[in-house]
Amino acid sequence: MSRVRQYQSNFTIGEIDPLLRGRVDIEQYYSSVEKAKNVIFEPQGGFSRRPGLKYVGDLGTPGVTDAIRLIPFEYSTGQTYLLLLMLTSATNLRLTVYKDGVLQTNLNGSGNNYVDRTVSTFTATNLRGLSYTQNADTMILTHRATAPFTIVRGAGDTNWTIASITFEGKPQVKPSVWGGSFTTFGGTSITSSPTVTLSATSGVAKATFSSTAYGVSVFENDRIIVTQPKGFGSCEVVDMLSNTEARVNILIPFHSTDAINASDYSIESEWSDNWNGNSGYPHTCTFHEGRLYFGGTSVEPMTLWGSKVGDPYNFRPTEGLDDDAFQVTLTTDKVNTITALRSGRDLQIFTTGGEFFIPQADLDPITPSNVAVKSTTKRGAKPNIKPVATEGGTFFIQRQGKALREFSFSDVELSYVSQNVSVLASHLIVDPLAMAIRPATDTTEGDLLMIVNGTSTTGYRSASSGLGGKLIFYMINKQQNIVAPSFAETDGTFIDIGVDLDTIYVVVKRTINSATKYYLEVFDDDYTTDSSVQKTSSFSGTSYNLVAHLNAKTAKVIRDDIVESDVTVNSSGTITTSAQPSSYIEAGLDFTVQVITNPVEPRLPDGVSISQKKRILEATPLLYRTQNLTINGFEVPLQTLPYSGGGAVPTITGMKKMHGLTGYDTDAKLTISQSKPVFFTVLSVDFKLALGL
């Protein structure tokens, strides 16, 4: 009957993959847990109940299912906004603006709380693929399916305009040629063979075609070049007189005015502006070192364009000086469709085929003469998820949507590497839709990276079942080797996430009274329930209409740290309490906290005990400001003497020992949960184990 004391001092590896069950040989096993639901790991080592979701507003129903996107907008220090884009129909994009969690109303004096923009047919996926970059008052948004446009904040919080970008110069596309072996022109296949006859051999003449094989528009400003053996001549179409007649300006005299056979001449279109309905629009954008960069159109998905320095809307190269515009194409042996650009230490280019950057020797700026794109790793980035940056690294989702990688510069390899951050918990990532990061704040030392899982589980392992529509947290502190994943579950499905400085907004799709609702909610450390509302003043009586948006739901009610009886919400959202609140009342939806520790491995001198039966007979969690906790289903008694008689929930910091835990198992583990929706933080767990002969 040997007794072994065990102490798990930290949980900084978070939840680990079930496939790691046998890896008792790795150190991470002893700093991780088997399951971490609705908790957030602290970079210091413990874990806490995740913050509740404060209800901000009902977003209405988008015209296209789930087509809502949250985008942060930082106008100036102290003036930050959350932009919410929603497709009210497949062709109408609607902008609403939140500042500090408050909807900005009567935008531009229009009486509306929104600004609309017409787009070509958009889907929810298109909306997620919208790339954006922001500088001062202007945000530039791009997608290959629509012309680039800007969202500009005007004089105040309620002045917002959306407009197409008027380019000072667009990059030029090469001429299209018809004739000889070229059988298409301007994307149109030409099969007939008209002859052309000129009315003069020099000067201004009229060219007459024998048939109307070419559309009028094709010819405008194009050149007709006569090739050998009939001699060389060239003319430029000035004007189309009809479908078969054009006025031309002869640049190089022709040999005669005889009809010229189709096989003897060719047509070359003029250089034209890129980025139009035919060539497609740039898909990604970022500002980097004074230039605006666009990446990839539907026709040229692997091309990167840089604007002139300090002239972000001018992409037309002129004299080739250092500040001139340029374009480069990412040609390797793979298809490198650009999915995202990021301005980091270098300009980082994420594509479906691999990761690239523009190297700069000796900190030189990028110029048309030195620009070169270097290939690094060949992981490929998933389209429609904007990578996020922290501590010098860039996090992106690998193309298959199953791994989170950090793209960072390695001084050893003198190149970028794409380290797999999710290797110990890749089962958590399911059909990822959106990603955001909340940088370290004054209360938390770690960066919190969040991934919204989609609901399509096709192609994912069974270990990932049940994780669709959840929100995955990664608490990250690179210096301390902390990557601690956990996940949030709410009564509904997470749709999108956006971080306004350190405020985390989410869009949650809930089913309320049999209807589908899209709510904007925000993680708030003072709340312990979801979709919740607090009232902190003007108390009178014991009945308050707080949560009409939760009609027919069962709401948890907390008054002055006293957990009241559950309330089934009526259409007015009425909450009743047993006494008049004095400091606050909160009502919202409950969520279940569950942390299951890894099966214990005591690492005894005589070898591993993985197959031996073990019993955890005693557990002592080290608590910090904890109001309620259960271990293996038993509530940890937190009341201190004198027993207060069921009043306010006490807040305990310190150790509480739980005796008499039962059950022998080869997989001895602790299940830490809560029976009440109040705060808790577990810093570490000391426990006693029985095993042996």
Next chain:
Amino acid sequence: MASGDTDVKICNKALLLLGAGAISSFSDGSTQATACSTLYPDIKKTTLGMYPWSFTVAKATLTRQTATPNNEWTYQFTLPNDMLNGVPRAVRTSSSAGSPIYKNWEIAQASDGTAVLMTESTTIYIDYQKAVGETLMPHYFVNLLGYQMAWHLAEVITDQTTKSQYWKEIALGTVTENLRGGFFRQACNIDAGGQTPSVVGDYLLTDVR
């Protein structure tokens, strides 16, 4: 009587003593339930039969069979179905109080192979030990049965032979006590406390004293 006891409750007491999780039934699929359902029935019978517990003793009038033994005995009687040990504790030929113990009998196989009581008497009344349901077991016996279960379950549940040894001594005492010590002795004492003390009867050699 420890009313309300069931086989599952008694096993759960044993499991709790070992620090194992409780079962909801013998067929709940857990390791504990599988072990309990296998071990419990025979351990219960054995423990009942280890001592003539007062609550197990029953009296019955035996039925004489029409068949007769092919041996020195003249009659054979059917034994009760619910006999625990197969041997009566006392046999009498009369149902009147104070009738003497009758010794002219033997348990043997009848020609059909079943055990019968063979005798010379035409009427037989016996005292015998009868299996008792859990609800009728007194507290001391329930406790003893719990300890018995604990030591039998110990190794399979906890993987610890020391636990098995420990609970065996709690239940039955040490080998030097001939395994009639431990709580078994306590239970016997409690059980015997309610019985009429045996009296040494009149006898020629003692009368002269």
